[in-house]
Every structure is written in structure tokens, then in C-alpha cells.
Amino acid sequence: MKYFPIFIDAEHIHCLVVGAGEVAARKCELLLKTPAKITVVAPWVSNAVRELAKSEQLTLIEREFDANDLDQKQMVFVATDNEALNQSIHDQAHAKGILVNVVDNTPLCKFITPSIVDRSPIIIAMSSGGVAPVLLRYIRQKLESVIPHNIKRLGEFSEKYRDKVKQALGSVTDRRYFWEDVLDGDIGENVLQNNTSLASEQLQNSLNAYASGNKPAGQVYLVGAGPGDPDLLTFRALRLMQKADVVVYDRLVSNDILELVRRDAEKIYVGKARSNHTVPQEEINDLLAKLAKEGNRVVRLKGGDPFIFGRGGEEIETLVEQGIDFQVVPGITAxxxxxxxxxxxxxxxxxxxxxxxxxxxxxxxxxxxxxxxxxxxxxxxxxxxxxxxxxxxxxxxxxxxxxxxxxxxxxxxxxxxxxxxxxxxxxxxxxxxxxxxxxxxxxxxxxxxxxxxxxxxxxxx
The missing domain is CATH 3.30.950.10 (Tetrapyrrole methylase, C-terminal domain)
Structure with missing residues (x-):
């Protein structure tokens, strides 16, 4: 990963844009969505930039770039067609420790602007490191089509109650469980439908239950991982893999699929090779029950389908005997x-x-x-x-x-x-x-x- 992805607080950023053509206009439009202060320097100004300069947030200076323009700036976009000037501004900015981006010239970029799906306060930023912008645009279009526009309501709702939940629930794990239940359940659905009063009442009731120790017990999900290609996972399988606290997986689960498991989930290998059972089946059954009793969301990730030569039936028999809730997510069998x-x-x-x-x-x-x-x-x-x-x-x-x-x-x-x-x-x-x-x-x-x-x-x- 050549570029480290971060989000910068633009509240106190003063950004310099050198150039005032159509490319510079696009950068200014993006910056104007933030509280950043913007200065544009250029001897010639396009109509698009002149229109944007009507904003009090943007200062337009119609002259050639001067080295003093870099003073008190924290970020620079260079958008001119003069290669020598672009190189010179890059070198000066870099020497002063200022983040600099020379548009369409990746080697002269100390940062790059990602492709963005904006559902503020929810923002999804993506990058190809400058090597595949068309592919990136294609991915963004896909995301735009599947992420509901009103997802921002969930972001605003979460922001409103974030401090209250933090005060009521001291444990990071408890807070994560709580918010997952909120976002995945009726409360989240009511927020999306703009029934915020009902959602607020439901959240308070749920928060009181969590704070008094009545949080949901652990659960086991038997998930079919399919024959190996991660594109063959079901949507539900992927969602549960992203929610799991612990993932118990076997030898037939590919590394590409394991990469999709939540980063901080504990992963336990119980695979079986020919004539070599790493963990006997009875111990796997008991392990799943034990992990669930500890309050974990447990995903038992199995190659293919859990009920076709996957011994899934044996595992859930143990769960039934011990009174543990479970769900089964079928997969494409081998x-x-x-x-x-x-x-x-x-x-x-x-x-x-x-x-x-x-x-x-x-x-x-x-x-x-x-x-x-x-x-x-x-x-x-x-x-x-x-x-x-x-x-x-x-x-x-x-x-x-x-x-x-x-x-x-x-x-x-x-x-x-x-x-x-x-x-x-x-x-x-x-x-x-x-x-x-x-x-x-x-x-x-x-x-x-x-x-x-x-x-x-x-x-x-």
C-alpha cells in the first residue's frame, strides 16, 4: 500500500490552488464541500472558477504564481499545463513540508485525491494509486447504485447519540454490539424511513437494556464459503463475516475469502487434511458452544455448503443440546x-x-x-x-x-x-x-x- 489512506480535518486548512482552468475548477468544487479556506492563483481564469470565486470561502488572485503564495498554506493543488512550473512548485512545497498534488502527474504527488461516494457524514473514498482511474470510476458507479442516498440519515443519527452511548457503555465491545444491533435492526430501518422519533425511543429502550447487562447472548452462524472464488459468496455470508468476533474455519476456505473477514476478528483454524484431523470433530462442536457462551458472535466458516459433506448437522446438534442460538447460511457446494x-x-x-x-x-x-x-x-x-x-x-x-x-x-x-x-x-x-x-x-x-x-x-x- 503505497498511499496511506487518511481523512484530514479541513476546519483549519488553507489550501492553495495554482491554475484556474477546468481541472482547477473541479478541485475547487471538491474543496468547497469542506470548511477549508481556498486561495486560487492564476493569470488566466476560466468562467467556472470565476463563478466559484463568488463564495466567501475562496479568494481569487489573478497573477502569476509567486513563491510567497506558499506561506501559511498546508495543502497545494497544482493544475497548470506548464511542466517546468509544476515541477518548481512541487519542489518548493515539498521543501516546506507542504502536502502537494500536481494534477495528472502521480510522481509529483505527495498525496492523491480519492474517488468519493459522498453521503455526508458518511464518506467512502477509494484510490487506485493513480494507475487505474477508469476502473476506479467504474467501481464508484457501482457503489453509488447500491448505497441508498438516505444512508446519511444513519450517519447523522449515530452522530447524535454517539456520546450518550459512550457514556452508558464503557466497553468498546459492548458499544460495537449495540451499534450493530441498532443499524441492522428495526431502529436502523426506522431511521432510513425518517421515523426518527420512534427510532430514538427504541434506541433509548435498547440502551437501557444493554446498560443493565441484558445484552444479547452469543450466537453461531454456520456459513458456507463456497468452493473458493470469493465472488461466489452470498451477500448474507459476507455481512456475517464482517460482524463476527470469532471465525472458526477449515482447510477448504481460501485465503481470498479469509481476507474478507473483519480485520480484528479472532481466527481459529480447525482444518482437516487427509489422515490428519487438526481438531477432532467433537472438539470443534464443543469449541463453537464455548465461544458462543462467552458472548461472541461466532462464524463457523466452511468450504462449500455446511450441509453437504460439511458435518454442519453434527455441529448444530451440539448447539441445540446446549441451548445456543444459531443460523445456517447455505453456500455453493463444490x-x-x-x-x-x-x-x-x-x-x-x-x-x-x-x-x-x-x-x-x-x-x-x-x-x-x-x-x-x-x-x-x-x-x-x-x-x-x-x-x-x-x-x-x-x-x-x-x-x-x-x-x-x-x-x-x-x-x-x-x-x-x-x-x-x-x-x-x-x-x-x-x-x-x-x-x-x-x-x-x-x-x-x-x-x-x-x-x-x-x-x-x-x-x-
Whole structure:
């Protein structure tokens, strides 16, 4: 991060703008939204700047720049088309320790102005470090479209009661819980709808309850993190990840997804690799209960979907037994993620009218499944955790009547940039060199739908 993002109190800032063209006008318009004092120096003045100079906040001086113009200034924008002059003003300002920005010349900027979404008092500022302004504009347009304009009401409401809440609740954690409940619940909704009187009454009642120790108990959220691509997270999953005090996560949760967890949340790894359970399942169940009883908001972040080979059912059984509230947030399971990103539809009118999800996990060097029921026409099979047992899976399917040239696909790292897809047939796949190089997590898809991979593959051709 080359540029450190900060917000500067403009109450006592005196800013110099050198130049008075259209670019300078845009900077002045932005500065005029703050209480900063502004001086513009230029021998020629555009109509836009002359109009802005009608504000008592802005002083216009129509002459060439003079070194004395830097006196008593804390910030400088340079917006001229004279490169030598721009360089000279930059050097002088830098020597005096003044923040200087030479517009459209990143190497001569000691600070840069971000792209802004203004919902004052809520302000969102973004920067690309000057390297991708068009992309930044695109992101800002997206944010403008999804952030309601009246979100500023929540900002004003929070400002109004901030000191009162701080006096009533001494703990930073208690205050955070309180405000999250306010903003996420009925109070926040009433504020957005401009029902401020009702919202104020509700806030006071809620604050009294918190202050007397009747704050909400801890809760556990079982959240499906999907197969790996963070873009496949649900909105609800992301929101809960941002609220969590503690995140308990497994091996299949990608680093890109963990980056989206709230920065100050405690992260506890309980992943399981093949033949190596870092934390036994029973201990995970008890850990979730313990953390919730301590008053934490706990997110149990699981790769794929919590209820599809995620042992989520076992975990919430423990929570029910111990009287702990919980919610379940489904995620895109590995089967749908892998098949979609590999261009292999799990069902297709010409190939398969049904699909079975099963586990290929080895136990005592064998896989105990109802093999005859898995071998049927117009059907797709998906095996989770089956890479180690691949030779057994192929052998069992052939022995129970599936033709040996049935197409099969192995998908490693589904939906991620490093995704690999290896295809073959039941009698050849285990011997392929590409197969031997694969590592878990790898999903197995068996059926004639695999033949569509070459035609429909779109992700990493």
C-alpha cells in the first residue's frame, strides 16, 4: 500500500490552488464541500472558477504564481499545463513540508485525491494509486447504485447519540454490539424511513437494556464459503463475516475469502487434511458452544455448503443440546462450483436426468457404498474427497456394470485461478500423468456429461 489512506480535518486548512482552468475548477468544487479556506492563483481564469470565486470561502488572485503564495498554506493543488512550473512548485512545497498534488502527474504527488461516494457524514473514498482511474470510476458507479442516498440519515443519527452511548457503555465491545444491533435492526430501518422519533425511543429502550447487562447472548452462524472464488459468496455470508468476533474455519476456505473477514476478528483454524484431523470433530462442536457462551458472535466458516459433506448437522446438534442460538447460511457446494467452472453440466436432457452426490472417502482402505444403486443410465455421479480412492472408485463402478469407457473428470481447486481439469475414462484416468499430479481438494464427476467439457469449458481454456 503505497498511499496511506487518511481523512484530514479541513476546519483549519488553507489550501492553495495554482491554475484556474477546468481541472482547477473541479478541485475547487471538491474543496468547497469542506470548511477549508481556498486561495486560487492564476493569470488566466476560466468562467467556472470565476463563478466559484463568488463564495466567501475562496479568494481569487489573478497573477502569476509567486513563491510567497506558499506561506501559511498546508495543502497545494497544482493544475497548470506548464511542466517546468509544476515541477518548481512541487519542489518548493515539498521543501516546506507542504502536502502537494500536481494534477495528472502521480510522481509529483505527495498525496492523491480519492474517488468519493459522498453521503455526508458518511464518506467512502477509494484510490487506485493513480494507475487505474477508469476502473476506479467504474467501481464508484457501482457503489453509488447500491448505497441508498438516505444512508446519511444513519450517519447523522449515530452522530447524535454517539456520546450518550459512550457514556452508558464503557466497553468498546459492548458499544460495537449495540451499534450493530441498532443499524441492522428495526431502529436502523426506522431511521432510513425518517421515523426518527420512534427510532430514538427504541434506541433509548435498547440502551437501557444493554446498560443493565441484558445484552444479547452469543450466537453461531454456520456459513458456507463456497468452493473458493470469493465472488461466489452470498451477500448474507459476507455481512456475517464482517460482524463476527470469532471465525472458526477449515482447510477448504481460501485465503481470498479469509481476507474478507473483519480485520480484528479472532481466527481459529480447525482444518482437516487427509489422515490428519487438526481438531477432532467433537472438539470443534464443543469449541463453537464455548465461544458462543462467552458472548461472541461466532462464524463457523466452511468450504462449500455446511450441509453437504460439511458435518454442519453434527455441529448444530451440539448447539441445540446446549441451548445456543444459531443460523445456517447455505453456500455453493463444490459439486456445482466445479461442474459450472469446468463446463460440465450435472444434468442435461441428452445425457443425465438425475445426479448423485456421494463421498469417496477411504475407511480401512475401502469405500463402503451401495455401488449397484450408483450404476444406472442417464445419471451423473459426483464424488467428494475421492482422489485417494480413485482407483477403487473406478474398479467398483466397472465391476458393478458401468462401462469401462465411461467419461470421468477430476477438478482440482474448483473456481479458483489455479483450477485444473483432467478428463479420461474409468479404465484410463488413474494411469494418466496429469492425474498423478493432482492434489486435494479434487472433485470427481462421472457420466457422459463429461463429454461436454471441451465444448462448454469457459473458465480456463
Amino acid at each position: 459439486a456445482t462450483g466445479a461442474s459450472s467452472y469446468a463446463g460440465i453440466p450435472l444434468t442435461h436432457r441428452d445425457h443425465a436426468q438425475s445426479v448423485t452426490f456421494t463421498t469417496g472417502h477411504l475407511k480401512n482402505d475401502t469405500i463402503d457404498l451401495d455401488w449397484p444403486s450408483l450404476v444406472k443410465p442417464n445419471h451423473t455421479l459426483v464424488f467428494y474427497m475421492g482422489l485417494t480412492g480413485l482407483p477403487i472408485i473406478c474398479d467398483k463402478l466397472i465391476k458393478h456394470g458401468m462401462r469401462s469407457d465411461m467419461p470421468i473428470a477430476l477438478v482440482e481447486g474448483a473456481t479458483r485461478s489455479e483450477q485444473k481439469v483432467v478428463t479420461g475414462t474409468l479404465d484410463t484416468i488413474s494411469d494418466l500423468e496429469a492425474t498423478k499430479a493432482l492434489k486435494p481438494p479434487t472433485l470427481i464427476i462421472v457420466g457422459s456429461v463429461v463429454n461436454l467439457h471441451k465444448q462448454l469449458n469457459w473458465f480456463n481454456k
